[in-house]
Amino acid sequence: MQKLFVLCSIFMLAFSLNAQKLDQKIDSLILSKFKEADGPGGIFMVAQKGKPVYQKAFGMANLELDAKLNTNSVFQIGSMTKQFTAIAVLMLEEQGKLKVSDPISKYIPSYPNGNNITIHNLLTHTSGIRDFTKMKTLQDIAQKEMTPEQMVNFFKNEPVDLAPGEKFEYNNSGYVILGYIIEIVSGETYEDFIKKNIFDKVEMINSYYATDRKIIKNRAYGYHKKDYGYVNKTVINFSVPFASGSLMSTLDDMLKWQNALNQNLLLTSKEETKAFSKYTLNDGKEIEYGYGWHLKNINGIATREHGGSIFGFKSMAVYIPSEDIYVLGFSNCDCNSPTQLVKDIAKLSLENMTVK
Structure with missing residues (x-):
């Protein structure tokens, strides 16, 4: 019994020391990128088996008020919004209200070539339609309150870049259309649908459709970096990115989201698998994207990834x-992308953590 106790103690000590070393390695990685303690910063999490094993904040949440970031800070997550839009579409499919094989003309009859563009094409960025973020006229509407229909009308008559299914071309317009279809099919606003069917159900109590007007506790403020220093982020109306990039969340809430997906709390396993399957183009070539997630790998081990970028924030x-x-990282300056850093932390975690 005594020998068993000693062995257990040695094991626990070794495990503790290994965890400390991993923390130090992660700290070192982050501090090589997020060097300014008095500038905008970032917050990071590593979770295993549904629980955080590393969670830290670096830098400031508000430069004017000298307020530090903390691990509960609320960030705009940009295009990580697409995960929620994709799952919302699959929820509606599971309810029998739409099919991903449906042409978008079924819901938006006036959409050009809508008979040949499917919901699947929108989800996989293979629709070939013009990405509105690349349009020079975007600045004309960036601060206007736009209905989903107005947003679709803004880009729908633009020349197409490709034929549907010809090529993977990352496309925000497709996810704006998906948000509009969610509203048409559900009879609810996109904001209300996401809140009621995902945020409330998963108890993501600090997640929101983005706003600059409402009082949001623990809000991280966004910044740009100029030659002469930091400035407050450019103001946009969140009805413009809409279902392609207008959500806000926290580390803890995003972990709840990931756990809910793992536990099939929102969809059956069969339906949810569609989000994490690789699809092919017209010529049979496979793309590394499912519905709302890039499907990549680290040293041959499969990963599901996505980032986000919106004025003042990266995720x-x-x-x-x-x-x-x-592994999750948020930055409140679009001068400081956490993308490669999170990938490096994921690789480091994979090399140092053993599932028991």
Whole structure:
């Protein structure tokens, strides 16, 4: 019995020392990028088996008020919004209200070539339509309150870049259309649908459709970096990015989201698998994208990844299904992308963490 106790103690000590070393390695990686303690910064999490094993904040949440970031800070997550839009579409499919094989003309009859563009094409960025973020006229509407229909009308008559299914071309317009279809099919606003069917159900109590007007506790403020220093982020109306990039969240809430997906709390396993499957183009070539997630790998081990970028903010998450490791990073200056950093932390975590 005594020998068993000693062995257990040695094991626990070794495990503790290994965890400390991993923390130090992660700290070192982050501090090589986020060097300014008095500038905008970032917050990071590593979770395993659904629980955080590393969670730290670096830098400031508000430069004017000298307020530091903390691990509960609320960030705009940009294009990570697409995960929620994709799952919302699959929820409606599971309810029998739409099919991903449906042409978008079924819901938006006036859409050009809508008979040949499917919901699947929108989800996989293979629609070929013009990305509104690349349009020079975007600045004309960036601060206007736009309905989903107005947003679709803004880009729908633009010349197409490709034929549907010809090529993977990352496309924000497609996810704006998906948000509009969610509203048409559900009879609710996109904001209300996401809140009621995802945020409330998963108890993501600090996640929101983005706003600059409402009082949001623990809000991180966004910044740009100029030659002469930092400035407050450019103001946009969030009805413009809409379902392609207008959500806000926290580290803890995003972990709840990941856990809900793992536990099939929102969709059956069969339906949810569609989000994490690779698809092919017209010529049979496979693309590394499912519905709302890039499907990549680290040293041959499959990952699900997505980042986000919106004025003043950048975000990135990597999930490793086989090890149930989730790595997440948010930055409140678009001068400081956490993308490669989160990938490096995920690789480091994979090399140092053993699932028991």
